[in-house]
Amino acid sequence: MTIRLLMPALVFFALGAGIPAYAATAEENYRFHCAQCHGLEGKGNGINATREMPVSPRDHTSALEMGKLTDADIINAITDGGRRQASRASCRRTENTFKNEIPRIEGLSEEALQLQGR
Amino acid sequence: MRRAVYLSAIPVLAAAIFISTGAHAGVAEGKKAFEARKCASCHQVAGPAAEKTIKDQLSKKGPELWYSGSKFKAGFLEKWRADPRPIRPLAYNSVTERNTGGHPMLSGQEKADVAAYLMSLKSADVKPLGIQAADNPKGRIAFVRKHSCYGCHQVRTRGSLVGGFSGPSLAEASERLNPDWVYAYLSKPSVFKPVKMMPVYAGIINDAEMKGLAAYVGSLR
Numbered sequence: 001m002t003i004r005l006l007m008p009a010l011v012f013f014a015l016g017a018g019i020p021a022y023a024a025t026a027e028e029n030y031r032f033h034c035a036q037c038h039g040l041e042g043k044g045n046g047i048n049a050t051r052e053m054p055v056s057p058r059d060h061t062s063a064l065e066m067g068k069l070t071d072a073d074i075i076n077a078i079t080d081g082g083r084r085q086a087s088r089a090s091c092r093r094t095e096n097t098f099k100n101e102i103p104r105i106e107g108l109s110e111e112a113l114q115l116q117g118r
Numbered sequence: 119m120r121r122a123v124y125l126s127a128i129p130v131l132a133a134a135i136f137i138s139t140g141a142h143a144g145v146a147e148g149k150k151a152f153e154a155r156k157c158a159s160c161h162q163v164a165g166p167a168a169e170k171t172i173k174d175q176l177s178k179k180g181p182e183l184w185y186s187g188s189k190f191k192a193g194f195l196e197k198w199r200a201d202p203r204p205i206r207p208l209a210y211n212s213v214t215e216r217n218t219g220g221h222p223m224l225s226g227q228e229k230a231d232v233a234a235y236l237m238s239l240k241s242a243d244v245k246p247l248g249i250q251a252a253d254n255p256k257g258r259i260a261f262v263r264k265h266s267c268y269g270c271h272q273v274r275t276r277g278s279l280v281g282g283f284s285g286p287s288l289a290e291a292s293e294r295l296n297p298d299w300v301y302a303y304l305s306k307p308s309v310f311k312p313v314k315m316m317p318v319y320a321g322i323i324n325d326a327e328m329k330g331l332a333a334y335v336g337s338l339r
Contacts, residue, residue: 028172028173031213032175033315035213036270036282036284037270037282040214046213046284047208047282047283047284048269048282048284050282050283
């Protein structure tokens with residue numbers, strides 16, 4: 001269900017951005033950029049998810065939570081920061097970041113996919 | 119005597135004079151001590167930033183020091199070298215393990231020499247804009263709410279530490295960081311940290327707001 005939901009996003013990213021030879025893998029990208037809040041396993045329990053944090057990071061392994069999102073929402077959360085204040089401030093990784101060495105976001109959705117499969 | 123006072127009041131300038139004239143042993147001695155103590159096995163002391171991939175960053179064992187003289191406030195290094203309390207809540211490059219401290223210590227002349235050496239390492243990308251540390255409301259709102267900096271950085275409010283853990287603690291940044299460097303760090307991310315866990319804000323936060331943030335960060339106690 002969620003897997004199907006994320007798959008088109010993956011394809012979109014893969015087509016939209018050429019992957020340079022030195023591209024980091026999905027897992028590297030996710031662990032480096034997102035795990036600090038979403039947790040190494042994507043459960044939303046990263047080290048920054050303290051009690052004072054006004055909104056908890058999204059649990060990427062929750063079919064219920066992720067099922068509410070469209071592909072566009074996911075793409076948005078990363079490239080633009082998404083609709084919500086908390087994700088807008090936190091999840092966004094700009095082109096600048098990715099231009100240097102990170103092959104855009106395809107890997108992140110892919111990682112979310114792998115997490116779904118666990 | 120007069121000259122000594124003048125120099126100690128402007129240690130940054132002093133360091134520059136010392137290198138150009140070679141009159142002071144501190145910098146050269148400090149460089150020697152830095153090498154002898156194998157500090158360079160964990161710290162990069164020659165710029166520019168060389169890391170291009172996440173792997174490059176993850177293979178580092180400690181923060182870059184090649185722009186120390188632009189980053190740190192005068193006096194901070196000597197204080198910290200004698201009592202290196204954790205700055206980053208987490209072990210370097212980890213998102214799970216705590217920083218248990220235990221950084222190598224220095225004392226006496228060696229400490230002063232190494233501090234002089236590190237303070238001689240400057241980046242031309244940090245312009246002396248003279249941004250003054252100031253707790254300003256716009257900066258505070260940007261830091262706490264608008265851009266959620268505090269979601270990853272500890273700060274002290276009413277005596278207790280709050281905030282996230284993945285970034286270096288910014289509590290006591292007023293003793294540690296030069297506001298002009300904070301501004302340069304935010305506005306020219308690829309110069310100082312091309313591969314970073316922190317989001318890039320250049321192009322997202324406008325120049326005035328960025329300066330306000332730098333002033334605010336520089337005021338944190």
